[in-house]
Amino acid sequence: MDFAATKALFDLPKGVIYLDGNSLGPLPRAxxxxxxxxxxxxxxxxxxxxxxxxxxxxxxxxxxxxxxxxxxxxxxxxxxxxxxxxxxxxxxxxxxxxxxxxxxxxxxxxxxxxxxxxxxxxxxxxxxxxxxxxxxxxxxxxxxxxxxxxxxxxxxxxxxxxxxxxxxxxxxxxxxxxxxxxxxxxxxxxxxxxxxxxxxxxxxxxxxxxxxxxxxxxxxxxxxxxxxxxxxxxxxxxxxxxxxxxxxxxxxxxxxxxxxxxxxxxxxxxxxxxxxxxxxDGVDMAALRARSIALSEHFIAGVEAAAPMLALASPRDPARRGSQVSFRFEHGYAAMQALIARGVIGDFRAPDIMRFGIAPLYIDEDDIDRAVAEIGTVMGEKLWDRAAFRARAAVT
Amino acid sequence: MDFAATKALFDLPKGVIYLDGNSLGPLPRAxxxxxxxxxxxxxxxxxxxxxxxxxxxxxxxxxxxxxxxxxxxxxxxxxxxxxxxxxxxxxxxxxxxxxxxxxxxxxxxxxxxxxxxxxxxxxxxxxxxxxxxxxxxxxxxxxxxxxxxxxxxxxxxxxxxxxxxxxxxxxxxxxxxxxxxxxxxxxxxxxxxxxxxxxxxxxxxxxxxxxxxxxxxxxxxxxxxxxxxxxxxxxxxxxxxxxxxxxxxxxxxxxxxxxxxxxxxxxxxxxxxxxxxxxxDGVDMAALRARSIALSEHFIAGVEAAAPMLALASPRDPARRGSQVSFRFEHGYAAMQALIARGVIGDFRAPDIMRFGIAPLYIDEDDIDRAVAEIGTVMGEKLWDRAAFRARAAVT
The missing domain is CATH 3.40.640.10 (Type I PLP-dependent aspartate aminotransferase-like (Major domain))
Incomplete structure (x- = not known):
């Protein structure tokens, strides 16, 4: 089974790029x-x-x-x-x-x-x-x-x-x-x-x-x-x-x-x-791993070009990485909230880790490109700052 | 909520009297x-x-x-x-x-x-x-x-x-x-x-x-x-x-x-x-207990009249009983199989216990009467003997 076929087996909400399958995988259609x-x-x-x-x-x-x-x-x-x-x-x-x-x-x-x-x-x-x-x-x-x-x-x-x-x-x-x-x-x-x-x-x-x-x-x-x-x-x-x-x-x-x-x-x-x-049952694990690495490399290259203030927290050598990519950013929590509001769902882990799961079963290159573009926008326009402001306003 | 109303909230298979809710309760319709x-x-x-x-x-x-x-x-x-x-x-x-x-x-x-x-x-x-x-x-x-x-x-x-x-x-x-x-x-x-x-x-x-x-x-x-x-x-x-x-x-x-x-x-x-x-949330526990006792007493009286070879294994005093009634019978396993084949689902527990759960949420007096009649038939016609014979034949 190729990965376009596996992606079609998931019921993903429209407009969402789900990079948090390493917290909770999405709903299979069946x-x-x-x-x-x-x-x-x-x-x-x-x-x-x-x-x-x-x-x-x-x-x-x-x-x-x-x-x-x-x-x-x-x-x-x-x-x-x-x-x-x-x-x-x-x-x-x-x-x-x-x-x-x-x-x-x-x-x-x-x-x-x-x-x-x-x-x-x-x-x-x-x-x-x-x-x-x-x-x-x-x-x-x-x-x-x-x-x-x-x-x-x-x-x-x-x-x-x-x-x-x-x-x-x-x-x-x-x-x-x-x-x-x-x-x-x-x-x-x-x-x-x-x-x-x-x-x-x-x-x-x-x-x-x-x-x-x-x-x-x-x-x-x-x-x-x-x-x-x-x-x-x-x-x-x-x-x-x-x-x-x-x-x-x-x-x-x-x-x-x-x-x-x-x-x-x-x-x-x-x-x-x-x-x-x-x-x-239909997935070859070697093929999955190869695709995971290809998508992750593509993601890292894209993010580092689009948002240089994010520091790679994951090992650069793909052999030493699982199927997720993490970046450190001081305002990571607010930045992730801003990203989620724009449909790119990743995760934050204290104190400063923005975490993105790369699951080849339902994530493809287009998703990575769109995620990178949104990350570029959020970081370039400092949307995390406004998000942080709103979060503070909501608490007080 | 009365117990006719609660019974209507369960999806019980047609023709089945379910006296095994003390193993696994039935499916609520909702x-x-x-x-x-x-x-x-x-x-x-x-x-x-x-x-x-x-x-x-x-x-x-x-x-x-x-x-x-x-x-x-x-x-x-x-x-x-x-x-x-x-x-x-x-x-x-x-x-x-x-x-x-x-x-x-x-x-x-x-x-x-x-x-x-x-x-x-x-x-x-x-x-x-x-x-x-x-x-x-x-x-x-x-x-x-x-x-x-x-x-x-x-x-x-x-x-x-x-x-x-x-x-x-x-x-x-x-x-x-x-x-x-x-x-x-x-x-x-x-x-x-x-x-x-x-x-x-x-x-x-x-x-x-x-x-x-x-x-x-x-x-x-x-x-x-x-x-x-x-x-x-x-x-x-x-x-x-x-x-x-x-x-x-x-x-x-x-x-x-x-x-x-x-x-x-x-x-x-x-x-x-x-x-x-x-x-x-809609059930009064005192009312449930009263009904459990009434149904259990009715069941015991019925079974003892219809099938005197079954010996009550539960305490006769309802205050000393939970919401189940058990009888001892040497061929209890086969008898229970025969009963289940006739739509009365109870349970057997080694070595000789025939166990009947009385759950007022979905068991009423008609169910008890029908169960008693089937128990009378199974025991009176020694259907457990044939069931035992079939079980032996299936194993060897």
């Missing part, structure tokens, strides 16, 4: 009908029997496998459910349990806060003196040593789009005897990921960004097949039990990735995820 | 349009800005308050999200943290397994020697003593419908210095609950049973207002942070019940929950 079918034909008509007849119970694994293809995971190694925060917690709890003699958890200062918060919460609950280190991203490798229990990183930085070298860092952590967890929030559907090839131990991600499964869409978790049967689930819910409907008084973890299921899966959200993955 | 609006008008049209413009970010608290009215919770003490398993874990982790010197967790052998599993998982992760006791339900009170950290019970037994005395047990546990967690899975929307009046410390429940919010609908958690600011969140996700969008490196719990939020809320499922709660 999603409303797919969700309506789950509501009326499955839930409404089949009621409780739909858990089996409509395949709801099997969905978390089936959808997991379809995501798995996009991130280089082995079949049967990914399951869908809960939120990314919960999945990070599960992965970290299982990984720490596998390294009982070690106390160091290494992340970085650019990691998405909820990953760090969940680690803090787990450390506090365990009360075993684990320590969370968050050096600057470029210094992570220097902190890998024989005390390290778990290296826990987000591959692509949510602010700058900077990309870690997943293979090299995984190798280094393994050489030190540590386990590795990758957060793929800004990777899944954004670029080629090769979890199996890298030898990653655990991974987690969300499906509402580049995968376009909608607001509050479920997360996913990956456990390397050789570890899955040894992973002890801290969140040992009935859906991860070996026999959920035997109603045993004691927990016995299910085989492999099954044990990372917790409670009742979000059937309606999964219907939206299914519709979104129908698009992805 | 739900598909409400969900479609969230998909197309909110997500599709407003994209990322819908988090504020459509009120998504505020929904977990707003919906929590509407559920709160049904369970006697103080305004601002309930929040929606995740699954019941996760909410039980959060409550238990916070409660144990408040009783650091005590090691005993008391539940009962009739509790729903996932509550016990989550407790097991937490105990294992903590590694502090906590002990989980599960005596028979009627002996729980005998195990309350000064070692008790947390009493964790489900008010209404999922198999038999037996109801604990929430007020008395809470009082006894408090007198021993323990905290109390109530699982309201089979209580919310089933009977009058008075969390504030009972002085309950924590509670959790699901919304896909009597509340009719659909498959995989989110759970809710209650924390007593006087404890909420002291509860330490083990699952410290960004949505529970004091300022989620400040992206602080350190976790600072939000005020009160806010800290029990974890990750991104399930917006599409919440839209279905909102439509379901529109019905509940």
């Amino acid at each position: 999603t409303p009908a797919r969700v309506a079918r789950t509501l009326s034909e499955e839930w409404g008509a089949a009621l409780i029997t739909a858990w089996n007849s409509a395949g709801w119970m099997a969905q978390p694994r089936a959808l997991g496998d379809r995501i798995g293809r996009l991130i280089g995971a082995e079949p049967g190694s990914v399951v869908v459910g809960d939120t990314l925060s919960i999945k990070v917690y599960q992965a970290l709890a299982a990984a720490l349990d596998m390294r009982p003699g070690r106390r160091k958890i290494l992340s970085d200062s650019g990691n998405f806060p909820t990953d760090l918060y969940m680690a803090e919460g787990l450390i506090g609950a365990l009360g075993k003196g684990h320590e969370l280190l968050t050096p600057p991203p470029e210094e992570v490798a220097d902190h890998i040593d024989d005390d390290l229990a778990v290296l826990m990183l987000t591959e692509v930085d949510y602010r700058t789009g900077r990309r870690h070298d997943m293979a090299a860092l995984t190798r280094a952590a393994h050489a030190a005897g540590a386990l590795v967890i990758w957060d793929l929030a800004h990777s899944a559907g954004a670029l080629e990921v090769d979890l199996a090839g890298c030898g990653a131990d655990f991974a987690a991600g969300c499906t509402y960004k580049y995968l376009n499964a909608g607001p509050g869409a479920p997360a996913f978790i990956y456990v390397a097949p050789h570890l899955a049967d040894a992973a002890r689930p801290a969140l040992s819910g009935w859906m991860g039990h070996e026999a959920p409907f035997a109603f045993d008084p004691d927990y016995r973890p299910g085989p492999g990735i099954e044990r990372m299921r917790v409670g009742t899966p979000p059937v309606i959200q999964m219907a939206a995820l299914e519709a979104a993955l129908d698009i992805w | 739900t598909p349009a409400r969900v479609a609006r969230t998909l197309s008008e909110e997500w599709g049209a407003a994209l990322i800005t819908a988090w504020n413009s459509a009120g998504w970010m505020a929904q977990p608290r707003a919906l929590g308050d509407r559920i709160g009215r049904l369970i006697g919770a103080e305004p601002g003490s309930v929040v929606v999200g995740d699954t019941l398993s996760i909410k039980v874990y959060q409550a238990l982790a916070a409660a144990l943290d408040m009783r650091p010197g005590r090691r005993k967790i008391l539940s009962d052998s009739g509790n729903f397994p996932t509550d016990l599993y989550m407790a097991e998982g937490l105990i294992g992760a903590l590694g502090k020697g906590h002990e989980l006791l599960t005596p028979p339900p009627e002996e729980v009170a005998d195990h309350i003593d000064d070692d008790l950290a947390v009493l964790m019970l489900t008010e209404v037994d999922y198999r038999t419908g037996r109801r604990h005395d929430m007020a008395a047990l809470t009082r006894a546990a408090h007198a021993a210095g323990a905290l109390v967690i109530w699982d309201l899975a089979h209580s919310a929307g089933a009977l009058e609950v008075d969390l504030a009046g009972c002085g309950a410390d924590f509670a959790a429940g699901c919304t896909y049973k009597y509340l009719n919010a659909g498959p995989g609908a989110p759970a809710f958690i209650y924390v007593a207002p006087h404890l909420a600011d002291a509860a330490r969140p083990a699952l410290s996700g960004w949505m529970g942070h004091e300022a989620p969008f400040a992206f602080d490196p350190d976790y600072r719990p939000g005020p009160g019940i806010e800290r029990m939020r974890v990750g991104t809320p399930p917006v599409i499922q919440m839209a279905a929950l909102e439509a379901a709660l529109d019905i509940w």
